Amino acid sequence: MSDAELVLRSTRVITPEGTRRASVAVLAGRITAVLPYDAEVPRGARLADFGDDVLLPGLVDTHVHVNDPGRTEWEGFWTATRAAAAGGITTLVDMPLNSLPPTTTVDHLRVKRQVAADKAHIDVGFWGGALPDNVKDLRPLHDAGVFGFKAFLSPSGVDEFPHLDQDGLARSLAEIAGFDGLLIVHAEDPHHLDAAPQHGGPKYADFLASRPRDAEDTAIANLVAQAKRLHARVHVLHLSSSDALPLIAAAKADGVRITVETCPHYLTLTAEEVPDGASEFKCCPPIREAVNQDLLWQALADGTIDCVVTDHSPSTADLKTDDFATAWGGISGLQLSLAAVWTEARRRGHGLEDVVRWMSTRTAALVGLADKGAIAPGRDADFAVLAPDETFTVDPAALQHRNRVTAYAGRTLYGVVKSTWLRGERIVADGEFTEPKGRLLTRTP
Numbered sequence: 001m002s003d004a005e006l007v008l009r010s011t012r013v014i015t016p017e018g019t020r021r022a023s024v025a026v027l028a029g030r031i032t033a034v035l036p037y038d039a040e041v042p043r044g045a046r047l048a049d050f051g052d053d054v055l056l057p058g059l060v061d062t063h064v065h066v067n068d069p070g071r072t073e074w075e076g077f078w079t080a081t082r083a084a085a086a087g088g089i090t091t092l093v094d095m096p097l098n099s100l101p102p103t104t105t106v107d108h109l110r111v112k113r114q115v116a117a118d119k120a121h122i123d124v125g126f127w128g129g130a131l132p133d134n135v136k137d138l139r140p141l142h143d144a145g146v147f148g149f150k151a152f153l154s155p156s157g158v159d160e161f162p163h164l165d166q167d168g169l170a171r172s173l174a175e176i177a178g179f180d181g182l183l184i185v186h187a188e189d190p191h192h193l194d195a196a197p198q199h200g201g202p203k204y205a206d207f208l209a210s211r212p213r214d215a216e217d218t219a220i221a222n223l224v225a226q227a228k229r230l231h232a233r234v235h236v237l238h239l240s241s242s243d244a245l246p247l248i249a250a251a252k253a254d255g256v257r258i259t260v261e262t263c264p265h266y267l268t269l270t271a272e273e274v275p276d277g278a279s280e281f282k283c284c285p286p287i288r289e290a291v292n293q294d295l296l297w298q299a300l301a302d303g304t305i306d307c308v309v310t311d312h313s314p315s316t317a318d319l320k321t322d323d324f325a326t327a328w329g330g331i332s333g334l335q336l337s338l339a340a341v342w343t344e345a346r347r348r349g350h351g352l353e354d355v356v357r358w359m360s361t362r363t364a365a366l367v368g369l370a371d372k373g374a375i376a377p378g379r380d381a382d383f384a385v386l387a388p389d390e391t392f393t394v395d396p397a398a399l400q401h402r403n404r405v406t407a408y409a410g411r412t413l414y415g416v417v418k419s420t421w422l423r424g425e426r427i428v429a430d431g432e433f434t435e436p437k438g439r440l441l442t443r444t445p
Helices: 077-086 106-116 135-143 166-178 190-195 204-210 213-230 242-253 264-268 290-302 334-347 352-366
Strands: 006-015 018-027 030-036 046-049 054-057 059-064 089-094 123-126 149-152 182-186 233-236 258-262 383-393 412-422 425-429
Touching: 006 352, 018 054, 018 352, 054 352, 059 077, 059 334, 059 352, 077 089, 077 334, 077 412, 077 425, 089 334, 089 383, 089 412, 106 123, 106 135, 135 166, 149 166, 166 182, 166 213, 166 233, 190 213, 213 233, 213 242, 213 258, 242 258, 242 290, 258 290, 258 352, 264 290, 264 334, 290 352, 334 352, 334 383, 334 412
Parallel strands: 006 046, 006 054, 059 089, 089 123, 149 182, 182 233, 233 258
Antiparallel strands: 006 018, 018 030, 054 383, 383 412, 412 425
16 A cells, blocks of 8 residues: 555445445545555555445536526535535536526636636536527537536526427537537427416426426437437436336337436425425426336336436525425435435435445446546545434535525435545535635546
8 A cells, every 4th residue: 555645444435346344545636546444554644544434435416506607696616516515425517507607608618617616615517508599509618628418308497598499409419419429408398398287376286287297208209219310329317207217218228328317306205295385395397206206216226217416406595485386496405415315225225335326426427527436446536424324304504505495304314424525635524614625627538
């Protein structure tokens, strides 16, 4: 262990080969070796011994709306990245909306990067946006280092980010396929949404009926057809409809280059438990019934769904009115995602190795971050230290999000993050944060 200035030791280290007693050697922010637990610590190296707490790779969240600049009263890089660090997330990729300007040109990307540069407590990358009128901007954004392109197939909720119709999807996807980029898609069909009953008001059942499963299913079917025709890479965002799973599984078996994510709120919350008027539970597509949730978990287990991300989409509290039709749709989950997913995963018989695969390894792979997502030699020394059997009750006042509105308030969750490490430096421990040490990431050519 001569190549080490820091050694992290635990009786439970989650590695690609499984969970083991190990010592992890770190030099200059990188993992140099994963060694036996009782390996000798070299002279001059620091030892961090976590006992029986679990050492796992820092999570990689590829679906976060930071909203900075332009809607910083909703969220910002300082608060969002603190919340992420507190929850064991060491890398996030920022969505191209709801910031002003949206990340749809190279100039707009430059603005976003300038704002984030001195505020990021963790590493931050950026998605670009695909709009009806910016096909010419897609290749320059790709060359500037965005990790891919976000598109909506139904209205996004903000005027400056219009959705793509089927012709627009074909044009954008053809351009992106030309340089083997990645299109990530909010897949709900606007015609099915328009045909659904739109009552408004406080009843969650009415809101659920207004965003039917067939809107997701039809949009995903159309996306699969386009991806197959163009041999393009596509990714389905925040899947909530279990009815789409057979189609997705068949597409994968047929060689379509498609990946799929779901979110903690779909895996841990159910429509049956959402109180009327409680728009902190509103998101699009919506939280569905318990039987739907069971099928999402089965799809995670069998690999039909690839990964789990937060879709952290906050707003100010005043926009969370008790009318589900007009309330802002988005759930804040950065700080709580690991604990929420782990709580339900353990109940269903899954282990922490599964959670790491869904929330770190596969998300890093989705965006090509070869230095992230695993405790292995050559990777960045990004870690979370977790006490998996300790519980806490969610207190909104303890959250680092700018607006402390949460659908998890009052819930008791398993998994207390004791500390988070970024490139071998502890950036948060017991609620105490260092100054920002995050880097701005670009796609690796």
